[in-house]
Amino acid sequence: MKEDDFLVKMVGISKRFGTVQALKNVDFTVKHQEVIGLVGDNGAGKSTLIKILTGVHFPDEGEIYFEGEKQYIDSPKKARDLGIETVYQNLALIDLMSIARNFFLGREPVRKFAKVINFLDRKKIDTVTKEALKDIGIKVRSVDEEVLLLSGGERQAIAIGRAIYFGAKLLVLDEPTAALSIKESHKVLDYVTDSRERGLSVIFITHNIYHVYSVADRFTILEHGEKLGDFNKDEVSAEDIIDVVRTGKTPSRL
Amino acid sequence: MKDKRSKFYSSIALLLRIHPEFGALLALVLVFIVFCFTATRFLSLESLAGIVTVASELGIVAAGITFLMITGEFDLSVGSTFGFSAMILALTANAGIPLWIGFLLALAAAFFIGLINGIITVKYKIPSFITTLGTLMFWRGILLAVTGGFAVRYWGTSSFLNGLNGHFLGEFRISSIWFFIVIFLLNIILTKTPYGNSTYATGGNKEAARVLGISVDKVKIINFVICAVLAGLAGCIQFARFKSVDPLRGTGMELEAIAAVVVGGTLMSGGYGNLIGTLFGVLLMGMVRSGLIMSGAPAYWYQAFIGIILILAVITNTKLKGWAIK
Numbered sequence: 051m052k053e054d055d056f057l058v059k060m061v062g063i064s065k066r067f068g069t070v071q072a073l074k075n076v077d078f079t080v081k082h083q084e085v086i087g088l089v090g091d092n093g094a095g096k097s098t099l100i101k102i103l104t105g106v107h108f109p110d111e112g113e114i115y116f117e118g119e120k121q122y123i124d125s126p127k128k129a130r131d132l133g134i135e136t137v138y139q140n141l142a143l144i145d146l147m148s149i150a151r152n153f154f155l156g157r158e159p160v161r162k163f164a165k166v167i168n169f170l171d172r173k174k175i176d177t178v179t180k181e182a183l184k185d186i187g188i189k190v191r192s193v194d195e196e197v198l199l200l201s202g203g204e205r206q207a208i209a210i211g212r213a214i215y216f217g218a219k220l221l222v223l224d225e226p227t228a229a230l231s232i233k234e235s236h237k238v239l240d241y242v243t244d245s246r247e248r249g250l251s252v253i254f255i256t257h258n259i260y261h262v263y264s265v266a267d268r269f270t271i272l273e274h275g276e277k278l279g280d281f282n283k284d285e286v287s288a289e290d291i292i293d294v295v296r297t298g299k300t301p302s303r304l
Numbered sequence: 305m306k307d308k309r310s311k312f313y314s315s316i317a318l319l320l321r322i323h324p325e326f327g328a329l330l331a332l333v334l335v336f337i338v339f340c341f342t343a344t345r346f347l348s349l350e351s352l353a354g355i356v357t358v359a360s361e362l363g364i365v366a367a368g369i370t371f372l373m374i375t376g377e378f379d380l381s382v383g384s385t386f387g388f389s390a391m392i393l394a395l396t397a398n399a400g401i402p403l404w405i406g407f408l409l410a411l412a413a414a415f416f417i418g419l420i421n422g423i424i425t426v427k428y429k430i431p432s433f434i435t436t437l438g439t440l441m442f443w444r445g446i447l448l449a450v451t452g453g454f455a456v457r458y459w460g461t462s463s464f465l466n467g468l469n470g471h472f473l474g475e476f477r478i479s480s481i482w483f484f485i486v487i488f489l490l491n492i493i494l495t496k497t498p499y500g501n502s503t504y505a506t507g508g509n510k511e512a513a514r515v516l517g518i519s520v521d522k523v524k525i526i527n528f529v530i531c532a533v534l535a536g537l538a539g540c541i542q543f544a545r546f547k548s549v550d551p552l553r554g555t556g557m558e559l560e561a562i563a564a565v566v567v568g569g570t571l572m573s574g575g576y577g578n579l580i581g582t583l584f585g586v587l588l589m590g591m592v593r594s595g596l597i598m599s600g601a602p603a604y605w606y607q608a609f610i611g612i613i614l615i616l617a618v619i620t621n622t623k624l625k626g627w628a629i630k
Contacts, residue, residue: 106515127517142512144505146575155505156516158498169496196321198629 056115057082057220057251058103063112065098072098073109073275080220085242085252087266089259091295094272096255097139100222103253104136105129117219130156135217139225141209143197150179150193153212182215183208186241203234210241214250221245222253227261239265259295263288273298317628324569325581327621331567331613332588339591343598351594353475359590360483361542363583366561366568367486368534370582371494373565375527376507376574380436381421382535382561384443386554389414389536390543391447394456403464407540414536415529417443422528426521432528440558447551455550458543469544479541486534491579503527508575563610564589567617588613 058080065073073095080086088096101107103114105123114121116132123129129136136142143152154175160168179193188207190200197205206226213221223242227235242252242265256262262269269286271278271294279300281291294300320326339346365382372379389410396406421439425432458465469479494500505513506520514520535554543549564585570577592609 104515125517126515127519130517136515138512138515140512142509142515144508144512144575146508147501147504151501151504155501155513156518158501160498168498170498170501172496194322195318 055082056080057084057117059115059118060099060103061113061115063099063102063109063114065102065107065109071275073102076112076272076275076277078103078270078277079280080251080253081268083246083249083251084268085246085254085266087259087262087269087291088253088255088272089257089262089269089291089295090272090278091298093274095275096272097224098275099272100136100224100253100255103129104134104222127156130216133218134220134222135213136222137206137209137213137224137226139228141205143205143209145198146196148194148196149183149190149200149208150175152197152208153179153182153193153215157216178215183211186211186214186244187237202229203231206230206234206238210238214241214245217245217250220251220253222255224255225257226254227256227258235261259288259292263291271295320624320628323580324571324577324621324625325584326569327617327624328568328581328584328588330620331617332584332591335588335591335595335613339595339599343595346595346598350475351598353473353477354594355587355590356480357477357545357590358593359586360477360479361538361545362557362561362564362589363483363586364479364486364538364541365535365557366564366582366586367483367490367579368531369558369561370565370568370570370577370579371490371503372527372531373562373570373572374494374507374574374577375503375524376510377425377432377524377528378436378562378572379418379421379528379531379535380433380558381417381440381443382531383554383557384440384447385414385417385532385535386539386542386557387549387551388417388443388447388539390539390549390553391451391456391551393540393543394458394549397458397460397462398456403462407464407468410540411533411536414532414539417536418529418532419525421532422525425528426524444551444555451551453551455548457548459547465544465547469541477545479545482537482541486537487579487583490530494579499523504575506574560589560610563614567614569621 056079060076060078063073063076063078076095076099078099090096098107102109103123105126105128108124114123121132144155159171159174161171163169176193183190188211190204197208200208206229210226226238230238239261242254245252254262254266267283269281269291271291278294345351365386369379369382392410392413393406396409397403417439421432421436425435467478469477472478494503502513502518502523505518506523510520539554565582566572567588568577568581568585570581589610592613593606596605596609597603
């Protein structure tokens with residue numbers, strides 16, 4: 051397979067935090083318009099791997115290719131500029147700021163004043179936020195309201211809405227359904243399939259194998275910082291995946 | 305009916321949340337009314353000019369602290385920076401160096417002090433309370449050691465100093481114009497530019513801001529510098545008023561400025577607050593200072609009074625916000 055058939059190709063990634071070997075020589079790939087379920091038990095290295103891809107950590111060893119080109123993703127800004135948007139477990143929302151300001155934080159649209167000073171384009175910020183949230187079916191009372199006042203599900207929806215709006219190529223969801231009700235979880239799963247239909251690739255990290263199984267095309271399983279394997283959906287059942295995660299072994303028939 | 309009423313309440317609550325200065329405005333009006341009865345000639349132009357003069361010099365320092373406090377950091381060294389810059393202007397002036405050059409040197413020194421505060425805090429990840437407590441002592445110590453404890457007086461006259469803090473409209477001082485310019489500019493940066501957004505985000509949730517691509521360390525260092533340069537500017541402006549400076553100038557000013565900022569509704573934990581609140585806060589301080597004297601109370605009562613106002617204002621702010629968030 052040619053290199054540029056992959057959207058993301060991470061090769062031989064290792065990362066050590068002090069005495070803890072968080073990742074050991076891990077290869078990880080995402081194809082175009084593919085939903086990948088990244089699964090594994092606590093401490094398997096899922097979050098570390100993702101944080102390396104999104105520029106929060108820099109790997110000790112290994113290379114990252116994005117759309118076939120080698121990239122040094124040394125800051126979250128670099129990752130966002132490449133078209134990688136992430137919804138972190140803690141959602142990365144600023145409680146005391148309004149929904150609209152949170153939506154555009156770090157990439158605010160501006161109007162030039164006297165050709166030098168950048169002023170926030172408040173009108174654009176408000177209207178685009180309103181429209182983008184409406185597009186994916188999120189209702190809010192007012193985009194001027196602080197995030198502080200929203201429920202867990204609403205906050206999740208804002209964070210995902212923001213990622214979908216800006217996520218030009220790759221959407222990374224870290225435990226997106228962990229704190230949600232059944233109804234809210236299903237909405238998130240719908241967002242994932244919608245995103246794939248619109249041409250995006252998605253990395254879905256979770257403990258809940260049933261959630262990820264319903265939307266993913268392929269699974270990558272990590273254990274103690276090493277990769278146990280990649281499995282296409284037609285090769286495995288949800289129970290098989292749970293077995294692999296639980297025992298840390300790949301059954302011989304797979 | 306019920307829906308209409310809750311809508312009314314929620315719009316009031318939103319107003320209270322986006323206007324942290326409300327508590328300070330309330331206090332300002334109350335104190336004003338009290339002094340109108342107790343202080344003779346409180347309602348005069350001279351009295352107003354006196355209040356604004358005190359408030360302006362403190363206010364320029366407090367404006368910088370507001371900016372930094374919203375970033376989630378703290379600067380206790382502003383009083384030392386204030387004195388240090390004033391002393392540089394005084395010494396260079398007496399050495400025959402043109403005043404505008406001395407002024408730029410004084411601001412450059414303040415810039416340097418702020419840069420050090422910022423870099424130490426960010427690089428070694430220590431609380432800015434500690435960093436700036438250290439630099440407060442360090443720069444004050446240097447100031448005392450270099451001057452041997454003696455005051456420095458400038459005997460010349462200069463249009464430059466008049467421009468910094470001369471008279472206009474009778475008893476008013478030009479410092480008030482500088483103060484309003486500072487408040488106006490910082491307020492625009494804070495509310496109308498992406499940099500203001502980054503400042504609020506850095507103070508509100510540093511980690512979230514970082515993963516969204518904001519260089520939080522850079523924002524912090526820049527705001528330490530802004531805070532220090534404004535303290536230096538205020539020091540030069542006060543020197544222009546007195547034409548003299550002693551090595552203890554600005555001692556205790558940091559606490560007074562922090563009190564004004566907190567009374568104005570800015571949160572010490574960062575991410576929330578504005579400059580209008582600080583404007584009200586310093587006007588309140590100025591009003592209490594002149595009002596007490598005009599009421600015939602000994603000047604010592606000022607601190608006691610401010611202490612009570614500080615606590616009452618923060619209780620009010622906390623209660624109002626608690627209600628507004630529900």
